[in-house]
Amino acid sequence: MVNKTAAGIVAGGAVAAIAAVVIRRTAGGGQGSPGHGARWRVVTINLEAADVLPGGILPPPLAELEELIEVRTSPAPGGRGTELAARALPLPDASGDDLPGLIRRALRESKQLLETGELPTNEPQPEGHRPKTPAGLLVDAVTRRSPEEGVL
Amino acid sequence: MKALCWTGINKLTVENVDEPTILNPSDAIVKVTLSASCGSDLHLLGGYVPGMRAGDILGHEFMGEIVAVGSGVQQRQVGDRVVVCSFLSCGSCWYCLNDLTSLCDNTNPHPGLGEGLFGASTGGCFGYSQITGGFAGSHAEYIRVPHIDTGAFLIPDGVTDEQAVFASDAVPTGWMGADLGGVKPGDVVAVWGAGGVGQMAARAAMLLGAEKVIVIDRLPERLEQVRTVIGAETLDYSDGHVMAELRERTGGRGPDVAIEAVGMEAHSERPDYLYDKVKTALKLETDRPTAVREAIMAARKGGSVFVLGVFGGFVDKFPLGAVMNKGLTLRSGQQHGHRYIPMLLERIAAGEIETGHLATHVMPLAEAPRGYEMFKTKEDGCVRAVFRP
Secondary structure, three states: OOOHHHHHHHHHHHHHHHHHHHHOOOOOOOOOOOOOOOOOEEEEEOOOHHHHOHHHOOOHHHHOOOOOEEEEEEEOHHHOOEEEEEEEOOOOOOOOOOHHHHHHHHHHHHHHHHHHOOOOOOOOOOOOOOOOOHHHHHHHHHHHHHHHOOOO | OEEEEEEEOOEEEEEEOOOOOOOOOOOEEEEEEEEEOOHHHHHHHOOOOOOOOOOEEOOOEEEEEEEEEOOOOOOOOOOOEEEEOOEOOOOOOHHHHOOOHHHOOOOOOOHHHHHHHHOOOOOOEEOOOHHHOOEOOOOEOEEEEOOHHHHEEEOOOOOOHHHHHHHHOHHHHHHHHHHHOOOOOOOEEEEEOOOHHHHHHHHHHHHOOOOEEEEEEOOHHHHHHHHHHHOOEEEEHHHOOHHHHHHHHOOOOOOOEEEEOOOOEOOOOOHHHHHHHHHHHOOOOOOEOHHHHHHHHHOOOOOEEEEOOOOOOOOOOOOHHHHHHOOOEEEEOOOOHHHOHHHHHHHHHOOOOOOHHHOOEEEEHHHHHHHHHHHHHOHHHOOOEEEEO
16 A cells, blocks of 8 residues: 555655746846847747748737737758747847747747648536645646746 | 645545536537556646646546537437547648647647747646646536537447546557657567557557567566566566666667657656755756656667657756767647547457556546545556546
8 A cells, every 4th residue: 555645755856846846047147137139939830831820920829929029930950840930029128028938939839730731728617526636726726827837 | 526736746536516517609518437547647746837726627538428519410319438638629620631730829728828838738637737727527417518529429339438437648658759750560569668658659559560679667567567468578677677688688779769758747767866866956947857768878879759648848868969969850749639549449349459458447437536646556466447427
């Protein structure tokens, strides 16, 4: 049998580790960090450039940020499609606190829509009782933030 | 509908939950016929996998009947009797098109979690924590299946439910370990773990031409299945001297391919098992890699090691020196089942791969908490508890 106390400690530690890792701006692109505004965030889309930006038009998730970002594309090596990159424009007071997160989400969603035609989701879906425990609320928080976090 | 929910560490409850609905054009709803417990679920149950939320529905290995499809579904239709791969594949990204489907870029709604823990996100998986997307699992009457066209496979006539359900996960996972582990004709292969995945890895190695396959475990009923159903040799590690025994049986070389099918809660008679127990209790290590260490030390010079067991975090005393100095090839991965399942269903239908014996305890979903307890404690020779909603 698994020792419940030990397992609980491990689980609690692991959840805390997730929170620390996910909430931290792991790519060093948080607002105010060195190089903010200069770092390109990039996804590789398994399509030709003409299909990624047809007529130079941004995919809808990126188009919503059009006035705050600059975008570029380049061929991915090895026939892997097109690298789609975006970064914040150096505009004073224009970005709010979470433009890097919004760029991450927009790039990921652009790739998902272009490659599959839909966004992955599981809301709403069946679920059992969700008690509002500290650990549970922490999992909810990091899960909710995860589309805008990570190393992208 | 009824569903089996994780409600806390070592706590499971059958609850009344909403039925799933179609959310995306590629979706389908499957009425679950059989859903199997898996050894990797025990890591979730025990709290070893981060990102579990009370109320999560467990289960990722299942088969059933399609009862509704989304507007974009083209290949599958209502009434199809299908087995569904435990991992999701969009079928369009570079990873899916290169047969690395569990690494799919587009099926995990929570990419930041995997990127934070692993540096990159895996694809989505049913019933396997928020890290793999938080998708509701299959221990339920109905389940929503995204990308049904790529993830669901027609079950050939003559293949029973109890045989087909393991084509969802255990069979392709085992096959992948032998295939990507590089098993070739004439090889000697050792497999750590005689559970469902280990047995399927052993059978795969035999079908890929291995001349000798040795499966290592301590549970007599599982070792008996290996000998009588799979047709491989066995080694009871509780007798000690696994390393010496393997050398004796492999002409002093060690196995050409060492496949680890145990995972993060390995048990061992060796001192490093106690070391790992203490370190995990003190939060200084998250996983117990006892079988991985042994596989690396046992493999022959220039051989390969494939880690099939699930690991979620960080391990200690990893024998990197042995990997380097023996020139080993180390590979791993969650299962890329989509590349194998059609072929495996044909082999099951042809009698080349037997799977039904793994379902030692078939029971109603209402008894699933009891089934998991039996599975966890290996009570009554339980190899897999399988639930019929």
